[in-house]
Amino acid sequence: MKTKFLQIHPLDNVLVALQDLKKGERISFNGSDITLTADIPAKHKFFMDDMHAGDDILMYGVLVGKSQYAIAKGSRMDTDNTKHAVDNYCFRPYDYQWTAPHIDSFKGKTFNGYVRSDGRVGTANHWLFIPLVFCENRNLDIIKEALYNELGYNVSEKYKSFTRALVHAHKNGRPLKQDDMDEFVHFSPASERVFKNIDGIKFLNHQGGCGGTRQDAAILSKLLGAYADHPNVCGITILSLGCQNLQINDFLIDLKDRNPDFDKPIFIFEQQQSKSEESLIKEAITATFEGLVQANEIERQPAPLSKLVLGVKCGGSDGFSGISANPAVGYTSDLLVALGGTVLLAEFPELCGAEQSLIDRTKDEHAAKKFISLMQAYSASAEQAGSGFHMNPSPGNIKDGLITDAIKSNGAAKKGGNSPIVDVLDYTESYSKPGLNLVCTPGNDVEATTGKTASGATLILFTTGLGTPTGNPICPVIKVATNTKLATQMADIIDINTGPIIDGEKTIEEMGEDILHYCIQAASGAIIPKAVLLNQDDFIPWKRGVSL
Known part of the structure; x- marks a missing residue:
């Protein structure tokens, strides 16, 4: 029989309902009877004892709130009778002892990951597109649509096909039928990917890199550098406008500070130095495609947990x-x-x-x-x-x-x-x-x-x-x-x-x-x-x- 309620820690003075409990229901716990004064929905708490205004409310064995007024036992905890409260904290010498769980069933087990030159192991193999400023988001969107559709990473094709079927039915003045769906649904599954060892081509669109404060750009640079250096990433394409706060050199300095031995392929394109937007996009796609061909040679290998x-x-x-x-x-x-x-x-x-x-x-x-x-x-x-x-x-x-x-x-x-x-x-x-x-x-x-x-x-x-x-x-x-x-x-x-x-x-x-x-x-x-x-x-x- 499923348990109706739970005391999480022996010091707690509230119980958690594990299923819906009804007003008037009688609960027996630790030799005491509690009559519920209200319905207690599953997941909510009710008081084990009568509470006075200002009393400590304990869960997980620690202070989690204060009672705001006198509360009868069996009452449901809510935002009116309970307000947030916590104990102060400080550093103190403490001899913490931990008993590790038994791991016999996992000893010697491995996972198949992507081993990088620095010894870290990725669980995926992604090519990453990074804009250094939000001005490049549109160019990333165009590149994303082109690559996703042609390389087999597009999961939205089924919705495009569904919309095509709706348009077809509308033009013919009739409701959508299964025949419409059969005619217009064309979906390319992951098994049809061009590069079987590339798990994804990812795009870090964001709203930073310029405007805001220089500190914002500096934090963003470190964040983008961390993603470029991540073991789940095999290569990076960078798009820069040119005049933004987050300059290419700043990003590269942060990347090298994070990992002096960084050795992944990285392609950088600056729009203000390009002949045209079309030229920028084509060059970025071409370089990335060539990088994907090389990165696709990386295969999963066994690695310890x-x-x-x-x-x-x-x-x-x-x-x-x-x-x-x-x-x-x-x-x-x-x-x-x-x-x-x-x-x-x-x-x-x-x-x-x-x-x-x-x-x-x-x-x-x-x-x-x-x-x-x-x-x-x-x-x-x-x-x-x-x-x-x-x-x-x-x-x-x-x-x-x-x-x-x-x-x-x-x-x-x-x-x-x-x-x-x-x-x-x-x-x-x-x-x-x-x-x-x-x-x-x-x-x-x-x-x-x-x-x-x-x-x-x-x-x-x-x-x-x-x-x-x-x-x-x-x-x-x-x-x-x-x-x-x-x-x-x-x-x-x-x-x-x-x-x-x-x-x-x-x-x-x-x-x-x-x-x-x-x-x-x-x-x-x-x-x-x-x-x-x-x-x-x-x-x-x-x-x-x-x-x-």
Whole structure:
């Protein structure tokens, strides 16, 4: 029989409904009877005891809010009776002990990746187009349409064919019929790609490079350099206008600073030095095509799991995120760390309230203090703008049970598992140490995945309770649903369902192992995540402004 409710931590004074509970229903827990004073939808919380105004509300064993007035036990937690609250945090000497999970079933396993000259291993092989300024976006769009259609990467052809059929039916003055579809649908699948070892040709359209501040251009340069240097990238074509803030030489300096031994093919075209727009586009296509011919000779090779770099992210979170998907991904993270791999946990606004436990797990004092400094600066900038981390939960988060940012954050932190933290990285900084790393990014889905990829993630596990199509141009994004209803309803974007944890059919540990098996397949190209199949290539640079 499915469990109706859950206490996440023994210190908690609220329970989580795992299924819809009715007003007047009697709940027995730890020898006490609780009569529900309202309907409690699944994912929401209700109070175990009578609360007084100002009482601490605990979840995950830590402070997540304060009661605003007297609340009867059995009442539903909501934004009226509960307000965000967290404990202070600081660096303190702490002897953190971690027991690594058993990894016997994964020892000796490999994935088939693209081995680069510096020893890093990509999970994909992409050619990358980068504009140094937004003025070149149109030229990129034209090149993209030309290459995608002719080289077999276009996933929108079926919609073009559908539109052709609609036009045909309209011109003939009748409703759309199957015969119209049969006549006009022509779709070229991935199996018809010209270059079988090129997983994608990707385009980093953006709105920066000029205007704004010089600091914006400098940050963008480091970000674009990080993408060019990424192990999932085999070659780069750069388009520049010529007069913009982000100059070609600035970009090349940042690229060499990041990797002095950078040796990938890179083609650079400047429009203001070109004979014409047509000449620019044709030259860029020609050079890229020749580069693709060479890059297509690269083939996947076996590599140890220690070469995987896993980014962990949540978006469209719900009240089950911290109970099913995030802890399961956390167990996957622990498995990979125990195997010598690397995990990147980001989204600093969604670590609010979990800071002390993360600081206590940080091995190096300098790294711990760097985390404190980045968190405090980020929080201060948000408050200076009239906002704050407490305003992070979206209306969708709140509707599905994440009442305060501290509740959301403590559940989000579960994605990082329990291993020690080996380093703390600022935005665009590359990881250098295997193990669990913290990366400073916003909580915003695309800004976070963009930043996490810049720090070196070669796969991203993205948990969601409400559903989101977010992807990344060069890093495969694997969607992990918190509940079976979502996994069924949005099967076209969901890759893994952790709903069996909620239904009592699987443990967190079993699900975590399943996820790692999936990651190995995805890293090898044997399974293609839905976001990749859909060409969900989301890319938003962060300007270091206030973004929650």
